[in-house]
Amino acid sequence: MGRSASSAAPGAAAATAFTILSQLCGAAFLYALLKADGGWQVIGLLVLLGVGFFLLERFPWINDFVMASLTRVPLITTATAAVIVLGFPFLVGSNTYILHLLIVAQLYAVLALALNFQLGSANIPNFSTGASYGIGAYASALLALNFGMSFWLTLPIAALAATLFGFIIGIPSMRTRDTYLALVTIAFGVVVQQLLNNFDWTGGPNGLVGIPAPSLFGHSFASPLQVFGWKLPSQANFYYLSAALVVVAIVTAQRLHGSRIGLAWNALRADEIAAKAQGINVAWYKVLAFAVDAFLAAFAGTIYAFYVSYISPDNFTFLVSVTIMTMVIVGGMDNIFGVIIGAFLLTILPEKLRAFSDYRLLFFGVVVIGFLMIRPQGLFPQRLRQYGVHR
Amino acid sequence: MVELFVQQSVNWITLGCIYALLAIGFSLIFGVLNVIHFSHGDVAMTAPFIALASAQGLAAALGATGPAWLVLAVVAAVLAVGLIGAVLDKVVIRRFRDAPAMMALVATVALGIVIRELIRHLYPQGSNPHAFPRLVSGVAFEITSVPISWFSLLVVGLTTLLVALLFVFLRLTPLGLRIRAASEDRVVARMMGIRDDRVFRATFFIASAIGAIAGLLFASYAGVTRFDFGVMTGLLGFSAAVIGGLGSMPGAIAGGLIIAGIEVLAQTFVPDGASYRLVFVFVLVIVVLIFRPAGLLGRTIMEKV
CATH class of the missing domain: 1.10.3470 (ABC transporter involved in vitamin B12 uptake, BtuC)
Incomplete structure (x- = not known):
């Protein structure tokens, strides 16, 4: 476990970019799911989610890589999460x-x-x-x-x-x-x-x-x-x-x-x-x-x-x-x-x-x-x- | 006073037998698969619906109504529910036998939701309560001017018969021997050439069929059935099996009688007891498990590291 994690450990810049990107992707998915209306959109999103977890299952290093970059730059992770959480109601509006x-x-x-x-x-x-x-x-x-x-x-x-x-x-x-x-x-x-x-x-x-x-x-x-x-x-x-x-x-x-x-x-x-x-x-x-x-x-x-x-x-x-x-x-x-x-x-x-x-x-x-x-x-x-x- | 006592004793034994039949199913399945089949109550409560549907189907197809056809419908329902149990075992439950206990619990709770919803959607006007006839009517005899109905006698007689049959089956038949072997130690049983998938299938068929009889008797006792009766009857049957000691047949019967006893006592002697009956039942469950953590007749297993 230790070897594969260290070999995939990202650099600081890559980790920062990846952290922000992955969290934004997560927020975008949540937003799309919340906004989704009608059966087909929901099914489409669920299929997307299923594909995502299938990839995680097949390639466990993706998970390791995400976790490694999230913990590499903890401050940026927290800051991005805070911005997303605080900003979400503005996105949702009324x-x-x-x-x-x-x-x-x-x-x-x-x-x-x-x-x-x-x-x-x-x-x-x-x-x-x-x-x-x-x-x-x-x-x-x-x-x-x-x-x-x-x-x-x-x-x-x-x-x-x-x-x-x-x-x-x-x-x-x-x-x-x-x-x-x-x-x-x-x-x-x-x-x-x-x-x-x-x-x-x-x-x-x-x-x-x-x-x-x-x-x-x-x-x-x-x-x-x-x-x-x-x-x-x-x-x-x-x-x-x-x-x-x-x-x-x-x-x-x-x-x-x-x-x-x-x-x-x-x-x-x-x-x-x-x-x-x-x-x-x-x-x-x-x-x-x-x-x-x-x-x-x-x-x-x-x-x-x-x-x-x-x-x-x-x-x-x-x-x-x-x-x-x-x-x-x-x-x-x-x-x-x-x-x-x-x-x-x-x-x-x-x-x-x-x-x-x-x-x-x-x-x-x-x-x-x-x-x-x-x-x-x-x-x-x-x-x-x-x-x-x-x- | 004597009338009240006799009357409530009859109620107690009738209800206790129904709970005991449900508890036997839980105990049997747990003994063999080590899995809590939480949707057992829901499986059992499909029986009244299947019986009603097949009685109507018979009436429509042959224009025949009457007690003989009702019996046929009931038998069909019992067999059908047994098959449902065996299918559920193959499709869902067997996959959780090696999973952590809580996972099997959650999966079977979800299975219960699926079964209830299927009844609701497949049966015409499934959301509404449906009247269910007394399987036998009339008064058999009187004790101190309290009428004892044929129905109560049927419940007691049927329960005794089923328990006796189950005992003979488990003790004296080859399949019963295999079931007991698999519940003792599945791995060793396999090494002795016992096909455990067949044992599971048989166990589920028997447990579900006995549950179906309990479900039919319960619907007949209540005079009505509804798609979500399985939640509470299942919970009560499970409680009966657990306080008796999971895996123990005498324990399941004792548990059923105890649960029914406290329910009848609460309804008779406590003011407003009918609405508090579940409180009494589950407080009793807690108290029993505090003092006998493995149930009344359960085996206490020595733990090893």
């Missing part, structure tokens, strides 16, 4: 539907990154991310509606509530494993969803209505955003907010991956008993994985609640957890970049398949199964940890 899709995709990206701590890093199944997401959304919405708290104050409180929930789920995870643990998390998810559906103070099946829009420095998020004379629709506020959350999630994931905690999780994934023999506190790290997942999921839930201003138990069902899980597996476990791509694809794809109107769920299921059969390691497989390679 198309609120596209902005809405992007916001939802970003929130799912955060949820998928949250789940990735367990499923990807430590190989712990968790079907209760949807429940943590729901607890975050409900906690913040209830605080805002009943006590008039501001969005910024409910954010940490909701996260704490969900983290507590994460610890509670973590307790059985100390004893059960694999399929049995999967069922425990499914059970937790169903219980939370059913309780939200039945309690009076959560509004029952009707949910909570009229969650007020947040405001920052006197600027209400419900009003259009004015930047340098450009007028962006009000969704742009939430677009930037969720983008900021994605950045927080990425930084958290990277820091944790690089820390002893991430290493301990990887050790759990490789072999739990061997990890225990090495003196790793298995129970604690498992519980910690659940807590971190719930913490991040609650952030996403809070933003979602304040964005759509209406939440109901239907938003947080078992199938939502399964969708998040599919995103992680399709994107590539323990690969931050892959997980985000998976979240974006699986959010945007079903919407675009509306061209097939009633058949889109069927199509979605077939695509997921076909994908898992053809490329079971995910779009971007996990990368080996590299040590002692300081450039």
Whole structure:
């Protein structure tokens, strides 16, 4: 691995050009997919995507080369990404539907990154991310509606509530494993969803209505955003907010991956008993994985609640957890970049398949199964940890 | 009070038998392939639709309606679902037997979506609930003035018969021996000359056919069937198999009875229990797995590095 990577290592100038070009290509593809209308355009783009991944499969050095040039010039990579993310709403203009899709995709990206701590890093199944997401959304919405708290104050409180929930789920995870643990998390998810559906103070099946829009420095998020004379629709506020959350999630994931905690999780994934023999506190790290997942999921839930201003138990069902899980597996476990791509694809794809109107769920299921059969390691497989390679 | 007790006991055993039949399918498939077939519930719930369609087809083709033809339709449905199971195994599920467990889980959940959507699109007005007849009607006898229906007796009798047949099949027939061998150790079974693909096919046929019977009984018990019933029945059957201990037949039966028991108890004795019944069921599942992490009758496997 080391030899092929070094032989393909690009020079600084080539890396810079390639970095900017590849990211622009990615953004252009995303834009085209979002703009695509009608069955044939969507199918054409999907075929293009399929060809791209076929090439990646046949020629793995392309992937190595891209990754090498991205890491060669990290500052330029970050700057290009920032420009693309900040500039995207200007490109989209007044198309609120596209902005809405992007916001939802970003929130799912955060949820998928949250789940990735367990499923990807430590190989712990968790079907209760949807429940943590729901607890975050409900906690913040209830605080805002009943006590008039501001969005910024409910954010940490909701996260704490969900983290507590994460610890509670973590307790059985100390004893059960694999399929049995999967069922425990499914059970937790169903219980939370059913309780939200039945309690009076959560509004029952009707949910909570009229969650007020947040405001920052006197600027209400419900009003259009004015930047340098450009007028962006009000969704742009939430677009930037969720983008900021994605950045927080990425930084958290990277820091944790690089820390002893991430290493301990990887050790759990490789072999739990061997990890225990090495003196790793298995129970604690498992519980910690659940807590971190719930913490991040609650952030996403809070933003979602304040964005759509209406939440109901239907938003947080078992199938939502399964969708998040599919995103992680399709994107590539323990690969931050892959997980985000998976979240974006699986959010945007079903919407675009509306061209097939009633058949889109069927199509979605077939695509997921076909994908898992053809490329079971995910779009971007996990990368080996590299040590002692300081450039 | 006695009436209530008898009445609810009958409900409990009827529902418990249906869940047990579903759980047996999960357990059988897991035992042999080591794969959670999460769409088993959906496969099972195709049976009522196939039965309805073939009953209507028979009525249209031969102008014949009546109990005899209904039985024929039901048998056709059971065989058809068995075949569906075998085909799904060959096309999809078998490919995941060596994949990480979570991958098989997600794939079969997606498969469940596909099956539900296919029912919805292929069956006329598939999005709506469809009435499903009681397979047998009438009251057999009374215990303390509580009528015991023929249907409950049919459910209990059929379950007992199926379990007995399955036991005999697994213990005394050559194919049963191969299935047990493959579930013990697939690699060694292959070395002994056992064609594992045939074992998988047979297992899926049997598990799906038993599931189909459970699906038909469930639709008949509820009096109605809908394309998405498979989600909850599947989840409950899976829970029953897991708390009983995956791979264990007595465990699956015990799990089914326990799940049905808590459901009936919640509905009878807790105010507003009907809407909270799933909460009680899944809290019980959590509690059981905390104290018995491998299920009630599951084998605890010693781990080696």
